[in-house]
Amino acid sequence: MKAYKIHLAGVGGQGTIKTSTIIGEAAMKKGLNVVMSELHGMAQRGGVVTTDIKIGDAYSPLIEKGDADLIIGFEPAEVLRSIEKASDKTFVIMNSARIVPFTVSLGISSYPDASIIINEAKSKFKHLYILNAEKLAMEAGNVVSLNMVLLGGAAAIPGFPLKKEELIQSMKENLPPKTMEINLKAFNLGYEKICKEH
Amino acid sequence: MNVEKILLEEEGRKLFLLGNEAAVRGALESGVSFASTYPGTPSSEIGNVFSKLAKKAGVYFEFSTNEKVALEGSAAAAAAGLRSFVFMKHVGLNVAADSFMSTAYIGVNGGMIILTADDPSMYSSQNEQDNRIYARLAGVPLLEPSNPQEVKDLMKFGFELSEQVKLPVLMRTTTRVSHMRGIVKLGKIQFPVSKGFFKKEPNKYVPVPANARRMHKEMREKLEKVEEIANATEINKSYDFGDELGIITSGGAFNYVMDVVRENNIPAKVLKLTLTYPFPEVLVKDFISKVSKVLIIEEVEPVMEQEVLSIAGKYKIPVDIHGKLDSSLPRIYEYTPDIVREGIEKVVSHKTEKRRYFKTNVTLPVRPPILCPGCPHRATYFAVKKAVEKLNLKNVIFPTDIGCYTLGIQPPYEMADYLLSMGSSIGTGAGFSHATNQKVVSFIGDSTFFHAGLPGLVNAVHNKANLLVVIMDNRTTAMTGRQPSPSEPINGMGEEVPEISIENVVKGIGVKFVETVDPYNLKKAEDTFERALKEEGVSVVISKHPCALITDSEKRKRNFWVTFTINQEKCTKCMICINEWTCPAFYVEKDGTVKIDPLICDGCGVCTQVCPENAIEVRK
Ligand code: SF4
Numbered sequence: 022m023k024a025y026k027i028h029l030a031g032v033g034g035q036g037t038i039k040t041s042t043i044i045g046e047a048a049m050k051k052g053l054n055v056v057m058s059e060l061h062g063m064a065q066r067g068g069v070v071t072t073d074i075k076i077g078d079a080y081s082p083l084i085e086k087g088d089a090d091l092i093i094g095f096e097p098a099e100v101l102r103s104i105e106k107a108s109d110k111t112f113v114i115m116n117s118a119r120i121v122p123f124t125v126s127l128g129i130s131s132y133p134d135a136s137i138i139i140n141e142a143k144s145k146f147k148h149l150y151i152l153n154a155e156k157l158a159m160e161a162g163n164v165v166s167l168n169m170v171l172l173g174g175a176a177a178i179p180g181f182p183l184k185k186e187e188l189i190q191s192m193k194e195n196l197p198p199k200t201m202e203i204n205l206k207a208f209n210l211g212y213e214k215i216c217k218e219h
Numbered sequence: 220m221n222v223e224k225i226l227l228e229e230e231g232r233k234l235f236l237l238g239n240e241a242a243v244r245g246a247l248e249s250g251v252s253f254a255s256t257y258p259g260t261p262s263s264e265i266g267n268v269f270s271k272l273a274k275k276a277g278v279y280f281e282f283s284t285n286e287k288v289a290l291e292g293s294a295a296a297a298a299a300g301l302r303s304f305v306f307m308k309h310v311g312l313n314v315a316a317d318s319f320m321s322t323a324y325i326g327v328n329g330g331m332i333i334l335t336a337d338d339p340s341m342y343s344s345q346n347e348q349d350n351r352i353y354a355r356l357a358g359v360p361l362l363e364p365s366n367p368q369e370v371k372d373l374m375k376f377g378f379e380l381s382e383q384v385k386l387p388v389l390m391r392t393t394t395r396v397s398h399m400r401g402i403v404k405l406g407k408i409q410f411p412v413s414k415g416f417f418k419k420e421p422n423k424y425v426p427v428p429a430n431a432r433r434m435h436k437e438m439r440e441k442l443e444k445v446e447e448i449a450n451a452t453e454i455n456k457s458y459d460f461g462d463e464l465g466i467i468t469s470g471g472a473f474n475y476v477m478d479v480v481r482e483n484n485i486p487a488k489v490l491k492l493t494l495t496y497p498f499p500e501v502l503v504k505d506f507i508s509k510v511s512k513v514l515i516i517e518e519v520e521p522v523m524e525q526e527v528l529s530i531a532g533k534y535k536i537p538v539d540i541h542g543k544l545d546s547s548l549p550r551i552y553e554y555t556p557d558i559v560r561e562g563i564e565k566v567v568s569h570k571t572e573k574r575r576y577f578k579t580n581v582t583l584p585v586r587p588p589i590l591c592p593g594c595p596h597r598a599t600y601f602a603v604k605k606a607v608e609k610l611n612l613k614n615v616i617f618p619t620d621i622g623c624y625t626l627g628i629q630p631p632y633e634m635a636d637y638l639l640s641m642g643s644s645i646g647t648g649a650g651f652s653h654a655t656n657q658k659v660v661s662f663i664g665d666s667t668f669f670h671a672g673l674p675g676l677v678n679a680v681h682n683k684a685n686l687l688v689v690i691m692d693n694r695t696t697a698m699t700g701r702q703p704s705p706s707e708p709i710n711g712m713g714e715e716v717p718e719i720s721i722e723n724v725v726k727g728i729g730v731k732f733v734e735t736v737d738p739y740n741l742k743k744a745e746d747t748f749e750r751a752l753k754e755e756g757v758s759v760v761i762s763k764h765p766c767a768l769i770t771d772s773e774k775r776k777r778n779f780w781v782t783f784t785i786n787q788e789k790c791t792k793c794m795i796c797i798n799e800w801t802c803p804a805f806y807v808e809k810d811g812t813v814k815i816d817p818l819i820c821d822g823c824g825v826c827t828q829v830c831p832e833n834a835i836e837v838r839k
């Protein structure tokens with residue numbers, strides 16, 4: 022199978038790596054080849070976190086410029102930071118809830134207006150899905166389940182190589198049992214939201 | 220995935236493992252008895268996993284005080300006939316280098332693997348030195364895995380090779396291999412031998428000059444044997460996709476080569492080298508004789524490229540050799556598939572399809588890593604800064620060290636002026652005090668102090684330096700993921716151990732002014748620093764408060780979490796909390812109101828001491 026390439030972009034603490042691992046293990050259980058690259062280093066302290074995953078025939082997890090099939094954006098500015106991974110073919114899910122870094126309060130950098138980011142995304146990406154994952158996560162019962170909202174959204178993207186049930190099974194193996202109820206709810210909210218958009 | 224699976228999952232099953240986790244499984248499948256490390260990214264997860272599994276697996280494991288000690292422990296275990304595994308980040312091998320070099324002369328009985336996790340592009344390091352050169356400097360065989368499965372399999376290969384030729388084996392990973400996840404097919408766990416026996420043979424183990432001369436000769440003979448193996452082994456393997464170009468590659472770069480060559484139908488032969496030192500001369504000579512052009516694709520130094528150049532020269536092989544030295548590929552930093560594709564395009568006639576990708580002109584906010592909300596280091600920096608201002612000291616030099624507190628380089632603290640390596644703040648601080656008339660305040664963490672700060676402090680006292688050393692004791696090795704440090708009552712096996720009192724150690728060295736203070740009490744801390752700064756000679760303040768990640772997990776367990784908020788009626792928008800205190804939980808609304816994000820606030824409450832209006836209150 023030609024590799025399906027997923028890029029996840031977020032900020033330390035958003036559960037980007039956990040989400041990637043859930044996808045990767047689900048692919049493995051399905052009998053597909055999968056490779057993934059995670060960069061943590063100083064991630065714990067609010068830095069940028071990205072992961073690349075390739076499902077199918079691939080040696081290296083790193084995605085070439087313009088070659089991502091799907092970008093899962095945990096934060097709007099981070100989606101734009103990863104824009105070089107995207108081209109016309111790329112599907113993009115973008116969480117619209119922002120995380121403003123402290124450098125902005127200190128006045129040493131600035132965060133563009135929401136409308137600028139959204140217009141830029143709309144003008145570039147051919148297949149863009151915007152959702153407020155934070156809001157949906159709170160609806161599900163806990164804001165930290167926002168990564169599962171986005172995972173649910175990914176499951177609804179045309180061409181995504183894993184089925185909903187396969188991802189849910191992997192969630193069960195990777196998340197604490199007592200959080201499952203909320204996480205499942207979050208997952209389904211994300212799934213339905215993206216389904217409605219196409 | 221539950222970490223226990225790395226030990227308990229059965230032979231034949233598959234796990235989705237990080238390169239670092241695969242290293243542990245590989246060691247356990249090889250019956251490793253002794254494992255030691257000093258944590259450092261990108262190798263840290265290896266130790267974290269051992270720390271959880273060692274007891275159950277019957278393996279002795281330690282977080283050593285530094286890499287040199289870690290290597291020495293492992294070398295002794297190997298001398299006693301056990302299989303031993305020592306691992307560290309690339310710069311850790313510099314610390315261990317003295318003993319590492321001798322280990323190559325003395326050799327081993329049980330297999331010994333030394334893993335160095337290099338960090339091309341410096342994601343979390345001060346340099347990107349290529350430790351493949353260390354294999355050549357010391358004279359030990361070198362293995363370069365490309366993915367987690369290979370990391371695991373090469374552990375077994377490495378132990379067997381080590382025992383066969385009685386040399387330690389160096390395994391070099393990079394960040395992209397250590398932090399790559401992939402499917403790993405498991406082998407059988409081998410239960411370790413718990414105790415070895417050391418048979419005395421001083422001529423074999425003590426490299427006094429007469430012995431060392433003999434040992435060097437023996438080591439070269441052993442390496443000749445390894446070179447024969449390298450020429451024949453199936454882990455040095457070629458793939459045939461055409462004739463126009465020969466590519467020689469290793470490690471993480473191999474993955475990019477395979478994807479780029481196959482996806483773009485590049486007519487190339489690929490030689491993947493895995494046992495790369497001693498360099499397989501016969502194998503490479505045959506390979507480059509079959510093609511007219513060779514491109515060497517390797518990360519950081521042109522190590523293999525120089526080997527290939529010398530083989531071509533020695534045998535007068537008419538072949539064009541490309542790589543870093545003719546600028547076909549970048550000389551520094553890690554590679555990516557894009558870089559590899561561009562490099563290949565430069566030397567072949569076959570052109571790949573032009574890549575299209577988007578770009579943006581929108582300026583994005585920067586997200587540097589920051590000290591956590593509730594971090595005790597913030598309080599320490601704040602208090603030292605106030606004390607320095609109060610005494611009106613100018614041009615104070617702040618040598619810093621390696622840990623979360625290096626982030627003190629950022630505004631508004633800006634108290635990190637000079638840094639060389641682990642433990643260097645005290646040595647350099649003393650140097651500055653002799654070389655200038657400026658006041659010196661050195662910052663060092665607890666774990667770093669034990670790692671390599673101690674000799675510096677002894678030296679400072681002995682040579683009458685004039686400096687204040689602030690030991691920031693946050694009760695752990697925070698930056699690499701909270702491994703226990705010697706000042707904690709627990710070790711890497713989870714056993715209770717006596718706490719080593721930093722205060723007693725410092726007093727024992729003969730420092731006269733030694734005080735311990737809790738930086739959360741800003742006023743008291745400021746006062747202590749002020750008195751310390753007035754001292755002549757070496758003074759030490761131990762600024763002691765647990766890392767916020769420790770207190771957070773305790774609070775989470777107890778389910779007791781207060782947060783703070785700003786009483787807008789009292790707040791005068793003086794911005795001291797933003798501009799001087801700079802806890803990331805604070806933010807300013809568009810209309811100028813200052814707020815605290817309850818999701819980020821850790822509830823430390825220290826900001827209440829910073830606010831001159833007493834506007835910060837517990838959120839009800
Ligand atoms: S991990 Fe601990 S020491 Fe490091 S920045 Fe956070 S609170 Fe401070």
Ligand code: SF4
Pocket residue numbers: 592593782783802803804805815819820821822823824825826827
């Ligand atoms: S109490 Fe104040 S200083 Fe502490 S984390 Fe909360 S906002 Fe930051």
